Amino acid sequence: MNTLFAAVIPYWGQSLLRVLGGLVAVLLPAGTIVYLFLFKMMSFMQSRLGPMEAGPYGSLQLVAEVGKWLQKEDIQPTNADKPVFKMAPIIVLMSTFLLVVVVPFGPDAWFTDLETGIFYALAVSSISVLGILMAGWSSANKYSLLGGLRAAGQLIAYELPMVLAVMGVVIQAGTMNLQQIVVAQNAGSMFGIDTFGNPYVITQFVGFIVFMIAIQAELTQAPFDMPIAESELVSGYMTEYSGFRFLIFFIGEFATAGVFAMIASTLFLGGWGVPFSWFGWTSMDSVANWMNVVGPLVVFTKMMVLTFLIMWVRFTYPRFREDQLQRFAWKVLIPVSLANIMLTAVLKVVF
């Protein structure tokens, strides 16, 4: 969307395209994840069928659910801090939209190409903590308060291993630009073999595992779902939300899962690229133009694989207790990722 279209499309047209593209890039994966994983995969894992009535194999179930939520009464608790209460879900969803803008979908298909892309992504991902805290505090509900505070503690604790896990990738690629990280993975070679490029999931395996655990916690999915903890805190910070506001939280949860999986696939699985040696490309400039169309599909596929992992864990494990979670972050994940950074740095200098 840069040099290719700049000459033909005026600036306002480009902006409009970006907004539409952002909506598609966030909401389409969210809908797919909800139907495919939350409705169907979870049901099959639990020896039931899931939704079957709305549309073929229940494929329109989500449409029906959205319709139901839109019809619901907009309930606000009497003692709620109303402006904050209304703003909270929007802030949570906003952080997702801010996150997707740095994800590259093809050699020219990106929303914005920041030099410090991954740094920006990690920074804006923590905005959702604010929204969750606001929701927990303004609901005037004790369960919400406990849930909000748990969420804040948890998200801050897991921000650190996430950043540290990304550091290894940044050291290895030598750049924070996500586009160049993708090129470095696909154009590179691993142990002298360039058939598969150099996906960092192999060389940065420890970082990948730490990153996946950290995003599991960041998304508040089981086994790290204490902020919601439906058996303890009813629904945590979402307890008082209903109708459209709950829908925003709900969509936000799965959209964020999708976007985080996109970032993980960009960092560790080679993003939009396929190994360049397959088509005889050598650098970014020689990549064929059709990759702008295929690239998004490649990202989508890799995202679905990673989301599958996230959801699989979610449907399988019981949840930690709050103190166990903090201990796990500070005593296990952070030392491991620090060791990983050290090892990566040493190897980078040696080779």
Add this chain to the structure above:
Amino acid sequence: MTILNDPVSAKLGNRQQLSYIASQAADARLNVELETEGMTLNIGPQHPATHGTLRIIARLDGEQVVWAEPSCGYMHRGYEKLTEVRTFPQVTSLINRIDWLGSFANEVPFILAAEKLMNVEAPPRAQWIRTILFELSRIANVSLFLGDLGVQLGAITPVFLAFRDREYVLNLIESATGGRFHPNFDRIGGLKDDLPAGWIDETKVVMKKLRNFCDEIETLLFGNEIFQSRTRGIGVIPRDVALQYGLSGANLRASGVDWDLRRDQTIPLAYDKVDFKVWTHPDGDSFARCWVRLQETREATKIVDQLLDGIPSGPVMAKVPKIIKVPEGEAWVSTENPLGEMGYYVVSRGDLGPFRVKIRSASFNNISITPWLLRGVYVPDIITILASLYFILGDIDR
């Protein structure tokens, strides 16, 4: 008194003095309020973790419980009083609903007490079928506990496996008695009907399925490290405390007390004909309670298998008059129900119905330990402990 001796207040008039004291008190209150204050959290009566309407009033300091108390009675249905205006055969349809997951087990001790008063004994075949159905209701009850445990701890999958496999047992109970949840099958002097054809073979197949289910739960849930870290060392009940609070059933056996009414008393049921092990665990924590229940479910399937092999032939009903009048007297019979010891103290004045019935249900006593047990734990542990104590609201409130 310090305020009254205060030089400032001494100069003031009577009325002003009072308002001065009030303002001093308000300041003192404010000072207290500026310190971190506890929060009272009402868990229930409507709460997903209490599977019913139990209310736990918990005073929290952060996430730690300072003081907690259960408040029950939100589902009190007055069964003890209602039995007084029913005839003896009608009572079973009421007491079915006390522990609604293992209904048949509720009927047995009452019927045994009535039979004791009438000096009637059910024929051997009826006793065996009673025992089989008793154990089937235990399996139906505890297998749901094993699945529900996962949900309480955040794992959503096991409960669906539990519902799937409990369905087989409920189908068996339905085909034998006509009622899935509320059989109302036990009669004074025997049973309403004999077993249907082919029931014994079908039951054996189902028992195999249930043993598979237990293995599945053991690997899925009990082997999980998160599950173990959530339950081990949480809610430890020492042996003497368990005895003091009158716990019974698996909660008592998990504290290392080897006490099982199936083995330790002679009642006209077929337990003395079978060979079974009473499982105990030395730890007394939540994990021990869950583990003992898992082993008991396995043991129950084995008991049913043994009983099915040696079931005697004959009638299922003793000779009792059409209109049952229980002679004057008092009788106490208790059995080892899925939740613990359940007993009925039946007082009869020679009428059609009982004069007074005292129901001793296990959950009421089991839940009485919660104020002692919940002190100092974290909020998530409340749920773990309540789940592992395993109560059923109908059994608490009656």
